Amino acid sequence: MDQGFIKLNRKFFSHRMWEAARTFSECEAWIDLIQSARFEATVTIERIGGREIKYGRGQYPASNRYLARKWGWGEQKVKTFMRKLRTEKMIEVEKSQGMNIVTLCKYDVYNGHNSDNISPESPSMVLVIRELSDVKTQPVTRSLTCDQPTDNPNFKKEKKEEERITISPYSPPREYEKMNFDFLDTRLREHFFQWLDYKTSKGQMYKNRRSIELCYKRLITKSQGDCGVAVAIIEQSMANNWNGLFDLQQHKDANSNKLTNGYPKQADYTVDM
Structure with missing residues (x-):
């Protein structure tokens, strides 16, 4: 059945079904951007992260890290998705205020004030349907x-x-786009690409594919092939701003890998390149 339309009350987005912990689809993420953008015509100033952020109708201030937590994604997937929306001219993103301000390009067209007169053939409904279809999603x-x-x-x-x-549809960081990552377990692609992105942000790029393969093999060895442990190892290192991948604290052998003041001993700080 593809006739008629659904008028959705904004209260739905505070309902437990919408707020349930889950990984968002790209469609859900797009709908979330629409419902999160400011509806009022007036410009507002909000203090976010210690900054006074000014934004108006159809705009939404949100960092990639915040959206990653909100949607249950990795930051690399958020970057890829937002780049896709910009390419499709569905959004614009400006950073002049020290934070991403997402602007929905056609917000007034499909989220106007006269919503009571919306019909399936109206420009607003046609645009929403077309844009959801045009986004080239992958499961x-x-x-x-x-x-x-x-x-x-x-x-x-x-x-x-x-x-x-x-x-997994996740892409490697731009610096490694030409490399072949067929050796990665698909369950770890997103998280391993996050690790590569993290290392790049620290100015510690891997020199070639071989060095990346050795790092990945080390990760598999330390996790004993358990993907959940492997993800935890990556997140532990990034959270602690470490240069390399180390055994999880709870899996450490107290005799061979003692901690000093909660951090790995100095020998563990060698750059994992």
Whole structure:
């Protein structure tokens, strides 16, 4: 059924169904940007992160880190998604106030004041539907246990990868875009790319593919092949501003990897390049 339209009350976005902890789809993220943008016509000034941020109708101040937490994504995926929306001319982002101010380009068209007269053929509804269709999305996860048609050319290949539960659309940092990362477990792609992005931000780029492979193998060894542990190792190092990947504190052998004042001993601070 594709006739008619749905008028959604804004109270829905404070309902437990919307606020339930989950990983947002790209469609949900786009809807969240629409509902989060300022509706009032007046300009407001809000203190955010110690700064006085000025924004108006159709605008939304939000850092990539904040959106990552809100949507259950990694920061690299947020960057990729926002870049995609800018390419599609759905948003603009300016940083002159020291924070990302997201502007929805056609906010007044599909979120006007005369919403009572909206029809399925109105420019506002047509635009929302078109823009949701135009965003070239990829699934965040796909279970390989789902039934698939036997004439699917990728069926045999996917069956051989039953251990790889999810398919990840995440891209490597720009500095590594030309490298082949086929050695990565798809479940760890997002998190490992976050690690590469983190290292790049510290001015510690890996020199070549071989050095990246060795780092990844070290991660797999330290996590004993457990993806959950591997993710925790990456997040632990980034949270503590460490240069390398180290065993989780709770998995450390007290005799061989003692902590000094809560930090790894000095020998552990070698740059993981």
